[in-house]
Structures are given as structure tokens and as C-alpha cells.
Amino acid sequence: MSKKVINAALLGLGTVGTGVYKVLKNQEAEMEKKIGATVKLKKILVRNLKKAAAKIAEPEILTNNWKEILEDESIDIVIEVMGGIEPAKTYIMEALKAGKNVVTANKDLVASHGGELLDCAAANQCDFLFEAAVAGGIPIIRPLKQCLTGNHLSEIVGIVNGTTNFILTKMTQENMEFADALALATKLGYAEADPTADIQGYDAGRKMAIMASIAFNSRVTFENVATEGITRISSKDIRYARDLGCVIKLLGVARNTDTGIEVSVQPMLVSEKHPLASVNDSFNAVFVHGDAVDDAMFYGRGAGELPTASAIVGDVFDIVRDILFSCTGRIRCTCYKTLPIKNQEDIESRFFMRIHASDTPGVLAAIASVLGKYEVSIAQMIQKHKHEEWAELVIVTSRVKEGNFHDALLVLEKMEVVQKISSVIRVYGEEE
Amino acid sequence: MSKKVINAALLGLGTVGTGVYKVLKNQEAEMEKKIGATVKLKKILVRNLKKAAAKIAEPEILTNNWKEILEDESIDIVIEVMGGIEPAKTYIMEALKAGKNVVTANKDLVASHGGELLDCAAANQCDFLFEAAVAGGIPIIRPLKQCLTGNHLSEIVGIVNGTTNFILTKMTQENMEFADALALATKLGYAEADPTADIQGYDAGRKMAIMASIAFNSRVTFENVATEGITRISSKDIRYARDLGCVIKLLGVARNTDTGIEVSVQPMLVSEKHPLASVNDSFNAVFVHGDAVDDAMFYGRGAGELPTASAIVGDVFDIVRDILFSCTGRIRCTCYKTLPIKNQEDIESRFFMRIHASDTPGVLAAIASVLGKYEVSIAQMIQKHKHEEWAELVIVTSRVKEGNFHDALLVLEKMEVVQKISSVIRVYGEEE
Incomplete structure (x- = not known):
């Protein structure tokens, strides 16, 4: 029985690319039994052929010509690990339009142009998978x-x-x-x-x-x-x-x-x-x-040569299964809503802040009064250090609109009794 | 445009079944946009029709006759949440042979008969998914x-x-x-x-x-x-x-x-x-x-009505995508090796144990000597309590074959200076 082979091309042979090369080698013997076919890296696109040749056993598969990959109809999967927006985006769009499935670890690209790329994949009934773009090896x-x-x-x-x-x-x-x-x-x-x-x-x-x-x-x-x-x-x-x-x-x-x-x-x-x-x-x-x-x-x-490659090869193997079952493109873009994105000042948060203030009677009351005016309730207030003339106050607020909090900060900063506001850090979660 | 509907049947309406019913209701409005079709619960198999009728809005879909579901060719997905080996196993096998895809949360069944069920699913090009059988709602x-x-x-x-x-x-x-x-x-x-x-x-x-x-x-x-x-x-x-x-x-x-x-x-x-x-x-x-x-x-x-239902509905939605792309059965049994299972006595473990022993000179040496004879090295030994006539010893061993350790225990138990061995608990991981 002839061995079923699916050809792939790798774009980039940096840390992650080398990881993908290694993980595919590690899996080679078992691939056919595991997923029904063997994935063969037919081409690797690099900038510097000489430098790359030292990294792999088959330098003859290296190329610095994208067209060689794009125009090779026997290549069904393109794995993009070059990073950056261009030329990665152009290559991926061209690959999808040529009916090639794409795996990428490129978070910059997916975070800014994911919708366009997913639409292009759907139009060409291809898989466009990017498990490695978020949190490296973690399946998410x-x-x-x-x-x-x-x-x-x-x-x-x-x-x-x-x-x-x-x-x-x-x-x-x-x-x-x-x-x-x-x-x-x-x-x-x-x-x-x-x-x-x-x-x-x-x-x-x-x-x-x-x-x-x-x-x-x-x-x-x-x-x-x-x-x-x-x-x-x-x-x-x-x-x-x-x-x-x-x-x-x-x-x-x-x-x-x-x-x-x-x-x-x-x-x-x-x-x-x-x-x-x-x-x-x-x-x-x-x-x-x-x-x-x-x-x-x-x-x-969340990163690293082999963990990132783990996620990429998981995607590649899923594409192999889809190719064998003629169902590439089955998981598409799922952004079927258009929800508004809130402005930061309308978000409610809790805040931790450190204030250096004069150590004089009535200071706490004055600060609390400013906060209160902007609907900032104080959940906790601790006096941390007392120096000769000033004290360090730690304040944790209840949930408050960020806009209100920042308005209050502007006033606090100008108060004569406030020496400086040395930290403002948000607090995750609800009050206990 | 007519709405695409995929019919499913639910076997069982206990805690998990009720959860599945609720989650499907919660998703109803969005399903078509999310996965390309709406899942309709056409039948629910229960033992007690009257009791079940109180739980749902459409008591007319209840039945106590499995044949009504099995013979209904419009039902493409069977969700088994009855639990236990029989009649669950027979129903699932019959459903798969009739070309229906199956989702189950039944760990007893999958843990003992998973191979047979997966083979049957593959032979009939059906999906047999069981995300909910392990760790409830956790995707694993x-x-x-x-x-x-x-x-x-x-x-x-x-x-x-x-x-x-x-x-x-x-x-x-x-x-x-x-x-x-x-x-x-x-x-x-x-x-x-x-x-x-x-x-x-x-x-x-x-x-x-x-x-x-x-x-x-x-x-x-x-x-x-x-x-x-x-x-x-x-x-x-x-x-x-x-x-x-x-x-x-x-x-x-x-x-x-x-x-x-x-x-x-x-x-x-x-x-x-x-x-x-x-x-x-x-x-x-x-x-x-x-x-x-x-x-x-x-x-x-790892359990509970809605978390378990989350895993089940995730499987159901995946099957819907497979049905729409005509690729049910794409993820099959992946047990392509036959590795031996080691006997417990050949496994190496570290052990923690508590021993009550006479508080006389030479006791520690005697215990250590028995352990040494059976190749059990002591990583840590702490004397915990000293009473009038006995002391409590806590011993943590290095990695040792379980068989050797148990042979040593048999000897220790019979030693005159050993009053009792009150605990033996394994220790996870390597020595630090």
C-alpha cells in the first residue's frame, strides 16, 4: 500500500520554525497511524540559505523564493512562522487563494487582520488555524x-x-x-x-x-x-x-x-x-x-521553541484530518455579532493607590471628600509610614467608573496636602 | 431561506440531562449563526414520563420507547446521559449502526468498552464523542x-x-x-x-x-x-x-x-x-x-449539571459542523499501539510512612537495616512524638520498586520493636 503523504511548506526557520521542523521529525514515524497520513516538509522559505542550511538535514528543501512554494500545487499546507505583518500577510492571502491551508503563530497579524484572513480562508474553503498565536503551547x-x-x-x-x-x-x-x-x-x-x-x-x-x-x-x-x-x-x-x-x-x-x-x-x-x-x-x-x-x-x-511548535503541529495534524475527510474550512470565523467596545473611562474598576500626603489633621477627611465627590468609595485606607511631615496612605477603592476615578485623581494631585500620588494600580475581581 | 435544523435525541433526563436541555435552550437563538444549524431536541427517552414532564416545556417530546428514537431517521445525534453499562451500551451500539452520531458522558462505559464503541463508530462513519466523560466541563x-x-x-x-x-x-x-x-x-x-x-x-x-x-x-x-x-x-x-x-x-x-x-x-x-x-x-x-x-x-x-452539559453541548456542536461538512467520523480511535501495562509491584514510587516503634536504643538502626535489605533508601526520617515507651517515626523513602517496599513492610510489621505502621502513602514527583 502506498504511503499517504501530505506536503507542507514552512515559512521561516527561526526559533519557532526550527521547533516545528524538530517536532515533525519526532512525529514522523507515527504520523500515518495517528492521523492517516505523513506530513512532509517539501520546502522551507528562508532569507539566508547558507545560515539555514546549517540547521537542517536536507538543505535542498530550502528556498528564498516564495513563488516556488505558492506555485507548487502539491503543497497543501503552509506554516507561517516569519512573524510581522508583511510579507506574512501577503503570503498567507496568496496561499489561501491558491487553495492552500494555513497555520500561523503570528499574533500581530491575527490580532489586527484576523477577520480578513478568516474571510479569505472561508471563501477558498481552506483551514486557517492559529492555536500558537495565543499562549504558545497551551490549547486555548x-x-x-x-x-x-x-x-x-x-x-x-x-x-x-x-x-x-x-x-x-x-x-x-x-x-x-x-x-x-x-x-x-x-x-x-x-x-x-x-x-x-x-x-x-x-x-x-x-x-x-x-x-x-x-x-x-x-x-x-x-x-x-x-x-x-x-x-x-x-x-x-x-x-x-x-x-x-x-x-x-x-x-x-x-x-x-x-x-x-x-x-x-x-x-x-x-x-x-x-x-x-x-x-x-x-x-x-x-x-x-x-x-x-x-x-x-x-x-x-506561553512561548519557546517546542511548546509553540506543539500548538502549530497540532493545527497541522488537524488540517491533515480535514484534507483526508475533504472538510477543510469546517471551523470558520465565528464573529457573527457586532458588539460595541466600551471606552476605558466607562469601565468600572477597583483601584489601589499610594499617596504621600502631609501629616496634618483633616488630611484624610479632605482626600476622602474629594473622592466622594467623584463617587469613588473607599473600601480600605491604611496609613503605612509616618515621616516628620508626611504620611504614606494606601487606599483601595470600591468599584468605580474609571472616568470618575481619573477626574478625582486630577483634583487630588493639585491638593496642597498631597505631595505625590506614587502608584495607581487596578485591582482584579470583586470585593470579598 | 429555510432554517437548517439537525435533530437530536436525549437519553436520560437526570441532573446532566436537564443541564443539556437547559444549555441547548440557552444557545438556541445563536446556534445557526454559531455552527450553521439549529439543534432541535426531538425526543427525550425517560423511564418515568410523568416525573419528567414536570421538568420541561414540551412534554410531548418525552418517550419511554427507545425504538421510537432508533427508528426515527430524522434524528442524527443521540446524547446518552443515562449512565451505567446497560442498556446504555446497547442503545449506543444500535444508534451508531443506524448511522447516528453519539455523544456520551458515560465514563463507566467508555473506560471499559471504549475501544468497541469507537470501532463501531468508525465502521459506520459516525462521530462518537465523550468530552464530558472525563473531568466534567474541562476541555481535555x-x-x-x-x-x-x-x-x-x-x-x-x-x-x-x-x-x-x-x-x-x-x-x-x-x-x-x-x-x-x-x-x-x-x-x-x-x-x-x-x-x-x-x-x-x-x-x-x-x-x-x-x-x-x-x-x-x-x-x-x-x-x-x-x-x-x-x-x-x-x-x-x-x-x-x-x-x-x-x-x-x-x-x-x-x-x-x-x-x-x-x-x-x-x-x-x-x-x-x-x-x-x-x-x-x-x-x-x-x-x-x-x-x-x-x-x-x-x-x-469536574462535575455538575451545567459544567457537564457544557462539555456535552460542545461535542454536539462539533458533530453539527461535521454533519454540515459531511465528515462525521473524522476523529477516530487513536489506540494504534499495544503497549504493556506494568504490574503495580514493578512501578517505582516514593513512600511516606508513619511507624510507632519502641523507644529503645538501636530501633532506628534495625528499621533502617530491614529497609536497606529490600533496597529501600531513606530520604528523610523524623521522630515526631516520644511517649513513655514508644516513638512515632515518619519516614520518606527514595524511589523504590513497590514490590520491594511491600516486602520490606511485611518484615517491618513483624518486628518486635514495631508497634504498628499507621500510614503508608505514596509521594508524587522526584526528590527535590
Whole structure:
């Protein structure tokens, strides 16, 4: 009996591409029995043929000419792991139009142009899968699109950036300051040379846009996500959070409310009792709430050569099954609603803040009175340090509209008794 | 445009059946846009028509005659939530042979007869899905069968019984003894009137058999799983475990080793640092290790009306997509290997034990010498309590063949200086 072979092409042979190459090799002997056919990497697109040749056993499959792949009708699956918007987007669109199925790990692309790409895939009855674009090796796209479709999902909360979670874990467990923890992350290879996208929350924002779109059946793009990074978090904030029974995590939060979708990424205080609080180091996790499933959480490696390749090869194998059953394109875009995205100032949050204020009678009353005027109720107020002339106050508010809170902050900052507002950090969850 | 309707029948209208009915109602308005068709419950099979009529809005769809469903060619999906082996097995086989796709939550059936049922489904090009049979609402079957297929999975560790996890959590957090915690679980509805299957580990054993089969691509049935319950765990064991930095959990452990599959369910000490240690109350979690994905964990509600229905409806919706794309049967049995199952005595484990021994010189040496004779190395030995004539010793062993350990125990028990061996509990994981 002749062996059934399905040809694939890999675009890119960086860390993730090399991982895909390795995982396909590791699975080669069992593929036919497992999924009904063997996936053969027929071509690998690279920029530098010479550099790439050192990485693989069959340098003859390397090419720097996209047309060689696009025009090869025997190639049914294109695996894009180049990253960036262009030329990835053009290549993927061309591949789909040529009837090739596509797997990508490209969160930038899916978060900004996912709708267009999914429409193109549907028009050409192709699969367009991107499990690896969110939370690396953790199965989350397929669970959201298939396992949990019987739910109205109301909330997705994610620790979906390993770099920042590593930094915050070091700041928490070893009392490091942000700059030192970032330097360590860079040294250990957890942070890129330019860490902006990670530490400013952009990377997490892209993943939240993708998950929110799927979970709420309404398109959310990266441009809709309000992002705030972790650069202003200090080890003092973390110590004070601990006194309140909390840790500080960079959380992506997406909520489907009656008045629209809320979606943001920011550092937040999380109760130590919440399952997300014990997600440490470079691990990622996504916490989901639905009307039927209640709470569920998915935990694992959010990045890395082999974990990301695990997700990509899972997608490739699913496409093989679809090809063998002539049902490519069976899971399509599920954004059949057009829900409004709420403005950040209309979102309700709880806040933690640290204020340096004069240590004179009536100061607390004055601050409380300003907050009250803007409908900010105080849930907790603790005087932390008393110096000669000023005291450090920690205030945790009840749930309040962000707009109101920020209006109150503007007034507080101008008060003569307020020396400075040294931290403002949101608090996740309801009051206990 | 006429609305596309796919007819389904529900077998059973107990807790889970009612949940499925509710979740389908909750999704009715969106189904067509979400999955391309509306699922209509055309018939519900019940024993007591009158009792069931009170539960639903359309009592006319109730029947107590299976033939009415089997012979109705317009019914494409059968959802079995009766539980038990018969008549569930006969009904499912008949449904598959009639070309109907089947969803079941029946772990007893899948754990003992899964191979036969999957073969029957494949022969008839039908889907046979059972996401709800393991860990309730937690997506785990689809992740194992699809998302993680690019891995050689080497280990599955699960807290997959909510009743026992609730009991152990109460014993840990409130120092309750087993009998009191069980009574509380019964009162709160977490334990059934006859709790045997839960507290003896049989229920968890069934789920481990199903997951091991899928993860290791080799059939494991419930009969292959060594099970030990939690009835002998005392609050003292839990306190001593805490002193060692551990909690006690009922763990299902399945390992794919070079010499065969190990699969068992038993109470175990787990390091407080392990993600499974903070899975409390009636929550379930499944921890997976693979060569590509590294560690991953899936957490959520392992039982209950709506969480279980969430998993079932996810399967039903997947079948709808397969029907619309004419590809039912695309995910088949993946047990293409026949790996040996190791005997329990050949498995290597670490052990925690409490021994009451005479408080006389040379006792420790005598005990250590017996253990050494059977190749049991001592990793830790702590003298806990000294009474007038005896002392309580806590011993934690290194990894040892279970057979050797049990041979050593037989000798220890007969030693004059040993008053009793009050606990023997396995320890999860490697020495730190």
C-alpha cells in the first residue's frame, strides 16, 4: 500500500520554525497511524540559505523564493512562522487563494487582520488555524472555538506574556526592582533585545484581542485594547499588595457586558486565593468564565521553541484530518455579532493607590471628600509610614467608573496636602 | 431561506440531562449563526414520563420507547446521559449502526468498552464523542486528541474526582477527619448516597483509563488501573505532610515508560509548589507532560449539571459542523499501539510512612537495616512524638520498586520493636 503523504511548506526557520521542523521529525514515524497520513516538509522559505542550511538535514528543501512554494500545487499546507505583518500577510492571502491551508503563530497579524484572513480562508474553503498565536503551547483557541461553544462566555482573564510574568515573579519572590528583573530576563533570554512589546503590554493585548473575538463572537482588534505596561510597578507596590493578600500580575481582562465589550491589559492586584495568582515564572494561563462551564483555566508554556511548535503541529495534524475527510474550512470565523467596545473611562474598576500626603489633621477627611465627590468609595485606607511631615496612605477603592476615578485623581494631585500620588494600580475581581 | 435544523435525541433526563436541555435552550437563538444549524431536541427517552414532564416545556417530546428514537431517521445525534453499562451500551451500539452520531458522558462505559464503541463508530462513519466523560466541563479529550497530537505525552496526572478533593480540602483546611468531611460532602450534595466509587478511587480510575488510552495511543481499560481510596487518610497524615511542604491529594497518575504503561489512582503527597496542590474544593485539574509542550494544566469544574452539559453541548456542536461538512467520523480511535501495562509491584514510587516503634536504643538502626535489605533508601526520617515507651517515626523513602517496599513492610510489621505502621502513602514527583 502506498504511503499517504501530505506536503507542507514552512515559512521561516527561526526559533519557532526550527521547533516545528524538530517536532515533525519526532512525529514522523507515527504520523500515518495517528492521523492517516505523513506530513512532509517539501520546502522551507528562508532569507539566508547558507545560515539555514546549517540547521537542517536536507538543505535542498530550502528556498528564498516564495513563488516556488505558492506555485507548487502539491503543497497543501503552509506554516507561517516569519512573524510581522508583511510579507506574512501577503503570503498567507496568496496561499489561501491558491487553495492552500494555513497555520500561523503570528499574533500581530491575527490580532489586527484576523477577520480578513478568516474571510479569505472561508471563501477558498481552506483551514486557517492559529492555536500558537495565543499562549504558545497551551490549547486555548480550539477549546474556545469548539469545547466551550455551548457557553455564553462572559470573561477571559489571561497571564499571556511570559516575559512580564517572569519579571513580576522575580520582583515578588526576590524583592527585585523592575530594572534589575528586566536585566535578568534579558540575560536569561526571556526578554528580547527590544522588550517594548512585552513590558508595555502590547504583546498581551494582541492575544487578548484574538481571544475576545472568539469568546464573544464579535471582532476585537489590537487597536481596541487599552494597554498599560509594568514599568512603573515597584517592589514596594508588590510588598503592599502582599499585605492586602494579593500579588501583582500583568492581566489581560476581556468582559462581555450588557453595555459592550471591555478589553484591556494592565498590571493588577490579584487575590492570592485566585488560581491565576500562583501562575509564576514564564508560565502563562488563561482563566475563562461561562454560563455553563463556570470557571475553567488553561495553564502552560506561553512561548519557546517546542511548546509553540506543539500548538502549530497540532493545527497541522488537524488540517491533515480535514484534507483526508475533504472538510477543510469546517471551523470558520465565528464573529457573527457586532458588539460595541466600551471606552476605558466607562469601565468600572477597583483601584489601589499610594499617596504621600502631609501629616496634618483633616488630611484624610479632605482626600476622602474629594473622592466622594467623584463617587469613588473607599473600601480600605491604611496609613503605612509616618515621616516628620508626611504620611504614606494606601487606599483601595470600591468599584468605580474609571472616568470618575481619573477626574478625582486630577483634583487630588493639585491638593496642597498631597505631595505625590506614587502608584495607581487596578485591582482584579470583586470585593470579598 | 429555510432554517437548517439537525435533530437530536436525549437519553436520560437526570441532573446532566436537564443541564443539556437547559444549555441547548440557552444557545438556541445563536446556534445557526454559531455552527450553521439549529439543534432541535426531538425526543427525550425517560423511564418515568410523568416525573419528567414536570421538568420541561414540551412534554410531548418525552418517550419511554427507545425504538421510537432508533427508528426515527430524522434524528442524527443521540446524547446518552443515562449512565451505567446497560442498556446504555446497547442503545449506543444500535444508534451508531443506524448511522447516528453519539455523544456520551458515560465514563463507566467508555473506560471499559471504549475501544468497541469507537470501532463501531468508525465502521459506520459516525462521530462518537465523550468530552464530558472525563473531568466534567474541562476541555481535555479534544486537547489530548487534537491540540497535543504533536507530542509524545509521557505523563498525565489528574485530580479528577470532585467528591474526594472536597473531602481532602476540608480535612486540610479545617482539620476535619475523613468521616466528618464525608458527612459534610453528603449533606452538601457533593457525595452520593453510596459514595464507594468516589472514595475508593474507582471513578477517578475510569477517567484515568480514558485519558491514558488517548494520551499514549494504546488501550487502557478501567480493569488495568490500580486504585486505592482515601478512607485511611487521617488529619494527622495531612498535618505531617504539611510539615514536609506537601498536601495530600487523590491523584490519578498515568505514565508512558520504556517498559510499559503505569496507571494508578491513590492518595499522594504533592509538593505545595506544584500547580495541582492548589486545586481545591470540588475543582478538578489534569496536568499533562509532553516532549514538545512541556507542562500544561487544565482546570475547572469536574462535575455538575451545567459544567457537564457544557462539555456535552460542545461535542454536539462539533458533530453539527461535521454533519454540515459531511465528515462525521473524522476523529477516530487513536489506540494504534499495544503497549504493556506494568504490574503495580514493578512501578517505582516514593513512600511516606508513619511507624510507632519502641523507644529503645538501636530501633532506628534495625528499621533502617530491614529497609536497606529490600533496597529501600531513606530520604528523610523524623521522630515526631516520644511517649513513655514508644516513638512515632515518619519516614520518606527514595524511589523504590513497590514490590520491594511491600516486602520490606511485611518484615517491618513483624518486628518486635514495631508497634504498628499507621500510614503508608505514596509521594508524587522526584526528590527535590
